[in-house]
Amino acid sequence: MEFSKEINQTKPFNNERIKAMLNVVYTANKQQEQMVELLKPYKINDQHYNILRILKGRNGEPATPGQVKEVLLNSRGDLTRLVDKLVKMEFVSRGHSPHDRRSVELLITNQGAGILAVIAKDFDANQVYDFQLTEQEAKQLNILLDKLRG
């Protein structure tokens, strides 16, 4: 649906650029809401999910909390306590770097990888990533967003 209608905006926006930015915020929020909702049965939120994805993406190489934080798309919450929960759920293991004893090494466990696989199916069934865009349109969207951020 067209954005203005979705938020019941009756009067037109000052300009398309401001409208676009609000549209970005709105769209991101919609996506987040859907994800949080679907993740609820697994007792984790979108931040936990993103952390697991990042750790899985390391393919067996550990990552420090700092590295994870850097790559996180959005930085709500605090890594220590988000990871605390994942460790308690046994989705992530925490060790110490032999090179730098300040650093903590995070690794996804088999159980963590398992839950990610289950969630992937769930997301798939719920069409979380079924966007109504062609690859070409998505490419164009990426270009515009990059440009928007300046």
Add this chain to the structure above:
Amino acid sequence: MEFSKEINQTKPFNNERIKAMLNVVYTANKQQEQMVELLKPYKINDQHYNILRILKGRNGEPATPGQVKEVLLNSRGDLTRLVDKLVKMEFVSRGHSPHDRRSVELLITNQGAGILAVIAKDFDANQVYDFQLTEQEAKQLNILLDKLRG
């Protein structure tokens, strides 16, 4: 900057559509961070700001918390307590509807309108809405986002 570089993603995304969605989330988060940062001196967050904007947009007509909530782009927080703070800061007044005594009527105060004007200048000086897009590109972006949401 190109999104993948900004998040240090080395390996390419599965497809442009997923990348686009992540880009949307990332872009929205960037924008939110900038706003929250600039609003800090005024002791309010982005939700408070949005509430004030919505009330100002009513041009003297009161809005109920329910109506405000409906129009809010993103729904973190709880209206009652977000408004509590705005009332305490005297940016918003709370009354009761004569027609429906369950309903609460919210109005922006002169002081609230004043702070919005100050913030607008601040945002302007900090180029919060200086997006590097032409109107035509912004229009295209809006179309793609609407399509993305399906």
Add this chain to the structure above:
DNA sequence: TTACTTTATTTGTATTTACAAATATATAAA
């Protein structure tokens, strides 16, 4: 009217988040 249902908002409370300060280790300089 009485009882039931719905709607609007608030409240209680556990959890999460923000943010400053603390801890612990590493690195660099004197």
Add this chain to the structure above:
DNA sequence: TTTATATATTTGTAAATACAAATAAAGTAA
């Protein structure tokens, strides 16, 4: 070595948030 500075992470704590239950007023049906 000692001291200072930087870096990685955790901790304490106030504030914000989520969510279920409570309150309170309307609306509807018998």
